[in-house]
Amino acid sequence: MSDIPNNEPSCVVIGASHAGVNFAFALRREGWNGSICLIDADSVLPYHRPPLSKAYLTSDEGIEKNLLKSKESYIKDRIELKLGVWVEAIDRESKTIILADGTTMAYDKLVLATGARPIMPPIPGLDTAKNLFPLRSAADVANIKKTVAENESLQVVVIGGGYIGLETAASLKKLGASVTVLERESRILARVTAPEMSAFFQKLHHDNHVSVLTEKNVTSIEPASTGNTVVCSDGSSYPADMVIVGVGIHVNKELAEKAGLTIENGIRVNEMAQTSDASIYAIGDCTFHYNPHYDRYIRLESVQNAVDQAKIAAAAIAGKKCSYDSLPWFWSDQYDVKLQMVGLSDGYDEVVVREEADRPNCFSVWYFQGDTLLSVDAVNNAKAYVYGTKFIKGGEKIDKSKLGDPRAEFKPANLVAQ
Amino acid sequence: MAKITFITSDDETITLEGTSGSVMALAVENGVPGIDGDCGGVCSCATCHVHVTPEDMVKTGSASEIETDMLELDDNADEYSRLCCQIEISDAIDGVVLKVAK
Numbered sequence: 001m002s003d004i005p006n007n008e009p010s011c012v013v014i015g016a017s018h019a020g021v022n023f024a025f026a027l028r029r030e031g032w033n034g035s036i037c038l039i040d041a042d043s044v045l046p047y048h049r050p051p052l053s054k055a056y057l058t059s060d061e062g063i064e065k066n067l068l069k070s071k072e073s074y075i076k077d078r079i080e081l082k083l084g085v086w087v088e089a090i091d092r093e094s095k096t097i098i099l100a101d102g103t104t105m106a107y108d109k110l111v112l113a114t115g116a117r118p119i120m121p122p123i124p125g126l127d128t129a130k131n132l133f134p135l136r137s138a139a140d141v142a143n144i145k146k147t148v149a150e151n152e153s154l155q156v157v158v159i160g161g162g163y164i165g166l167e168t169a170a171s172l173k174k175l176g177a178s179v180t181v182l183e184r185e186s187r188i189l190a191r192v193t194a195p196e197m198s199a200f201f202q203k204l205h206h207d208n209h210v211s212v213l214t215e216k217n218v219t220s221i222e223p224a225s226t227g228n229t230v231v232c233s234d235g236s237s238y239p240a241d242m243v244i245v246g247v248g249i250h251v252n253k254e255l256a257e258k259a260g261l262t263i264e265n266g267i268r269v270n271e272m273a274q275t276s277d278a279s280i281y282a283i284g285d286c287t288f289h290y291n292p293h294y295d296r297y298i299r300l301e302s303v304q305n306a307v308d309q310a311k312i313a314a315a316a317i318a319g320k321k322c323s324y325d326s327l328p329w330f331w332s333d334q335y336d337v338k339l340q341m342v343g344l345s346d347g348y349d350e351v352v353v354r355e356e357a358d359r360p361n362c363f364s365v366w367y368f369q370g371d372t373l374l375s376v377d378a379v380n381n382a383k384a385y386v387y388g389t390k391f392i393k394g395g396e397k398i399d400k401s402k403l404g405d406p407r408a409e410f411k412p413a414n415l416v417a418q
Numbered sequence: 419m420a421k422i423t424f425i426t427s428d429d430e431t432i433t434l435e436g437t438s439g440s441v442m443a444l445a446v447e448n449g450v451p452g453i454d455g456d457c458g459g460v461c462s463c464a465t466c467h468v469h470v471t472p473e474d475m476v477k478t479g480s481a482s483e484i485e486t487d488m489l490e491l492d493d494n495a496d497e498y499s500r501l502c503c504q505i506e507i508s509d510a511i512d513g514v515v516l517k518v519a520k
Contacts, residue, residue, distance in 0.1 A: 025449070048458040055460070065439070066458075070447045077449070304463075307456050331462040338484075340462060382461075382487035390491050412491070 009034035011317065012097060012105055014087050014255065015113030016040035017049060019284025019306035021068045023111055026314035028077045036079045037105065039097075043084030044138045045071060050303060052141050053167040054333045058174045063138045090259040092277055109317050112256055112267060112275070112282040113310075116249035116301065121159075125221035129228045132221070132243040135168050144168075147242045148175050156180070157230045157240035159218055161188030163332050165246035166201060169210050170334040172244075180238050181205070182216035182230065184247075194351045196365050197377055201334070208335055249301060251286050264288045266299040271323040272316035273309045281317070283309035292325045293392065294344055294374075304329050327393055329385075337361065340385040343375030343392045350400075354384065357406045364388070366403060373398055387412055420512040424450045424468070427520055441516070442466040442503035452518035459503035464488045467519035469498045474514040478505050494519050 011027060013020045016038040024036050040046070046068045048056075056066055074081055086100040096104045118134030120126060131147045133140050148154055154177040158165045161183030169179045181188070187198035205212045217233040227241040251266045262268040262276040266288035273281045273289070284306035288299050308326040315322040332339040348367035355363045364384030365377040373396070376388030390412065391398060397417040402408040422441060423433045428451070436444040445453040445466070454465035461484050470478050481489070481500050489495035502516065 029451075051458055051460075073447065073449060303456055303458075307454070329463075331457065331460065333460065338460075338462075382484045383490060386488060386491050 009108040010106060011036050011109045011111065012107040013038045013111040013113055015115055016046045016081065017113065017115055018068065018303050019310050020111065020113035021046045022307045023113060023283055023310035023314055024079045025069065025077055026311050027317060028079065030314050030318035032318060037082060038079055039082040039085050039087060041084065041086045042137060047138055052138065053135050053164055053171060057141055057144065057168065057171040087255060090255055092259055095279060108279065110280045111313060112280065112286060113284050114252035114255060114286045116251050116285045118245060119248045119250055120245060121247055123218055123221060129221045129243055131227060131241060132245065134245045135164055148177065151241050154241050155239055156242045156244060157182060157238050158244045158246060160246035161212060162246055162248065165244065166205065167332060167334055168244050168246060169205065170208065173208055173210050179210045181210065181212040182218055182232065183212065183214045184217050186214050188212060188214065193377060194365055194367065196351060196353055200379065204335060204337060253286060256282065264297065273313040273324065274316065281313040283313050289324060293327050300328055302328060302330050327389065338380055340378045340382060341375065342385055342389045345375040348374050352400050352404045354403055355406045356381065356410065371397055383410060387415065420507050420509055422511065423515045425515065425517045426451050427518055436507040438507055440503045441505040441507060444507060445502065450518065453502065455503060461485065461488065461501055461504060464501060466502045468500055468502045468516040469496065469519055470500055471515040472498055477511045477514050
């Protein structure tokens, strides 16, 4: 079976989340006259993912209030949606993809926006645990909400003290659950932030009566009369009606790998989001790409990267000269704390903590490598986030002593070294 | 029900009707050029910057602290700037005219 041949060029996008959807609309805006088909295994109309562990989890709103684009928008821009469809393989020679039901689709340009999936660690008992969920999809959240609704005094164990785990813990607490977070490392957020930030969030959760325990290596999950018992290597155990797993992601690279595309820590792409096959592009969480600000190849799990690579790939396919040069940014909301992050802190050798006089819970952590500002984590402090963005982009040298002095007024002119 | 008019950077005028949610969400849903709303409406990306027509400021109110902070170093920002993810649609803002920032 094959599509009826026609003269219209065809662009097929595998993956309809932030990257795939933004790409499809951007490609149309770039003037692409051919067909655009967006395929995803998820059967729900594409939605915003970041709120899933934050505001969406605690609200009564359905997913229809959280859509990336309305159904009408796809029709208006002639973007065909194939939802609930699994792609089996890519045949690069014949430029076709093969769907799970055996049908094939031809492409002139193929875009892989396959994203990532939660890691389900090989912990004995994890497969059979009751009410155990990751948190990445609308279906995961529906399962979690259902479990919360069915249990009045719900006891939750969250495995993993990264952003997803901590945001989910804060949201579940708000819904009335008692929550314990188990982190394997000696501090939470160890992979992504300085000890000062870990300490702040540890205390924030403590103050909100969420128990965050570190150096807890989960070794098994055992059935219990009401649910599960989560057992750690130090012999401690925790009862859980529900278990949330937030220990990171696996890149969905298998399709690309089977097709023989170059894979490193993700699908390798050039500055135009093009893979090792000139007709195939890759965008978003699944890519391993070069970042000129840090002069190295990186993989990012973020909306910013998904959206920016989507725009680059659309421009490149439209024949425009373009090159990815975005500075990464992220955010996290926990309780009433808004964390905004810009840049990548890997390789830092010094942090400067900037506190604001008379403003508790408003501070920022500035990461340096020598005199080079690498990144800023801003807590309830959008100013610090905005200044940090400007300084990193401009490569400005910062007066660290003024930066760290809460009596020095917080303004760009004061912070740049003379 | 509120009628909201957007003037794009190409001077195109788009009038939309909404009943609830944010002005950003309405604009994104209808593909108003220049309003991206990448962060989904949590005041984290500043991709929904508009200038409110001066006489409509009484209806929309002025920017909150976080909006002002997010726009502090934006050369196009002025006293009429808002991040429209922070403007809730209600009858109270019926008729406002918003210029999409460059």
